[in-house]
C-alpha cells in the first residue's frame with residue numbers, strides 16, 4: 032500500500048509554518064502536533080532508510096520549534112514570560128526562573144514535565160466490555176489472570192507467586208490490541224494512561240527520560256492504573272548504529288521503571304501494557320521486561336461475522352445470522368479494522384442505489400403516506416427495463432406494468448424517499464473492492480516469532 036501519511040504530514044506542517052509565520056502560535060502548535068502523528072505513523076511504514084533519515088531530520092527541526100512554541104504559549108498564559116511577538120524564537124525568556132531556589136526549580140520542572148505529559152497521554156476510564164472484543168479468548172483469559180485476579184484475590188499471589196507486571200500484545204495492525212487494552216482497564220476499573228509514542232518521541236530533546244519517569248510516577252499515584260504504550264517499538268527499538276544518545280537514555284529509563292513496577296505497591300496496582308506490530312524489532316532487554324507476550328492474530332471467521340454484525344448495529348438491514356456467517360467466511364484475511372471499513376463501505380451501498388437510480392417505484396407506507404424506492408434493476412417486470420431505457424419514452428414515463436416512474440433522486444420529495452435496507456448483496460459488492468492489509472509473509476513472521484518468544488492469544 033502506498034504510504035499516504037508522509038504527504039499528509041507535509042501538507043499539515045506547511046500550514047503549521049504558515050500559521051507560525053503569521054503569528055498564530057496556538058494554531059501553529061496544534062498543527063505541528065497533528066503533523067507529528069502523521070509523520071510517526073508514516074515513518075513506521077517507510078521502508079527506504081535514506082528517506083526515513085531525511086524525514087527524521089526534518090521532523091526533529093519541527094519538534095524543536097513546537098517545543099519553543101509550547102514554552103512561549105505557556106509563559107504567556109501564566110502572565111509572565113517575554114513580550115516578544117516571535118513565539119519564543121531565539122531562546123525565549125527564562126527571566127522568572129533565575130530567581131527561584133533549587134526546590135522551586137525542581138517543582139517547576141516537575142509540573143512542566145507533568146504538563147508536557149498531559150498533552151502526551153490520554154488518561155481515561157474507558158468503557159469497553161470484554162464482550163465488545165470479538166474472539167481472542169485466550170488473550171482475554173491471560174489478561175484476566177494478570178489483572179483481575181490479583182485485585183480480587185490477592186491471597187492467590189502470596190510468597191513467590193507474583194502477577195505479571197508487563198504484558199506485550201503483538202500482532203498485525205488493526206487486530207484490536209488497543210481495544211483489548213481498554214477492555215482490560217474497564218474490567219479492572221483502572222485509570223488508563225495511553226501514551227502516544229509520537230508525543231513522547233517528540234520530547235526527545237533531552238527530557239524524554241524524565242517524561243518516562245514521570246509517567247510511571249503518575250501511574251503509581253493514580254492507584255490502580257494501566258500504562259498503555261502503543262507502538263512500543265518506536266520507544267524501545269533494538270539498538271542500531273544510528274541510535275542517538277537520547278534514544279538510549281529513554282530506553283534505559285524505561286528498563287529502570289519497568290523493573291520498579293510492582294515493588295512497594297499493592298500487587299497488580301500498576302500494569303504496563305505494550306503493543307507493537309513489529310515485535311522482532313524490540314530490544315531483547317525490553318522484550319524480557321514484558322514477561323508475558325500474547326499474540327493477537329487476525330480474527331477467525333466467527334469473530335469476523337460477530338464484528339460485521341456489531342458494526343452494522345441498528346442500521347436498517349435484512350441480514351440474517353446465516354448471511355453474517357457466510358460473509359464472515361468470505362472476508363478471510365481481514366483484520367477487525369478491515370471489517371469496520373468493509374461495513375462502512377457496505378452501509379453506503381443503499382445511498383449509492385438511490386443516487387444512481389433512474390427509476391423509482393411509488394408505494395404506500397404502513398401509515399398510508401406516499402413513498403418511493405429506487406428501482407435501478409427491476410427483474411420482476413419483464414416489460415419495464417427495455418421501455419424505460421428508450422429515450423423516446425421521455426422523462427415522465429411511468430411503466431404501466433410495474434408502476435416504475437422515470438426520475439432521478441433529485442426529483443424525489445425528501446419526505447417520500449424510502450432508503451433500501453442493507454442486504455447481503457451490498458456486502459458482496461463491497462467485498463469486491465476490499466483487500467487484506469496483511470500479507471501472508473508478514474503473518475508467517477508473527478507465527479515464527481510466537482514460536483520463539485510468545486503465546487497464542489486466539
Ligand SMILES: Nc1ncnc2c1ncn2[C@@H]1O[C@H](COP(=O)(O)OP(=O)(O)OP(=O)(O)O)[C@@H](O)[C@H]1O
Pocket residue numbers: 163164165166167203204205206207208209210211261306307308330338366367368369371
Ligand atoms: N477483536 C476485535 N473485536 C472488536 N473490534 C475490533 C477487534 N479488533 C479490531 N477491532 C476494531 O478495529 C479498530 C482498530 O483496532 P485497534 O486500534 O485496537 O487495533 P490495533 O491492533 O491496536 O491496531 P494498530 O496496531 O494499528 O494500532 C477498533 O477500534 C475496533 O473497532
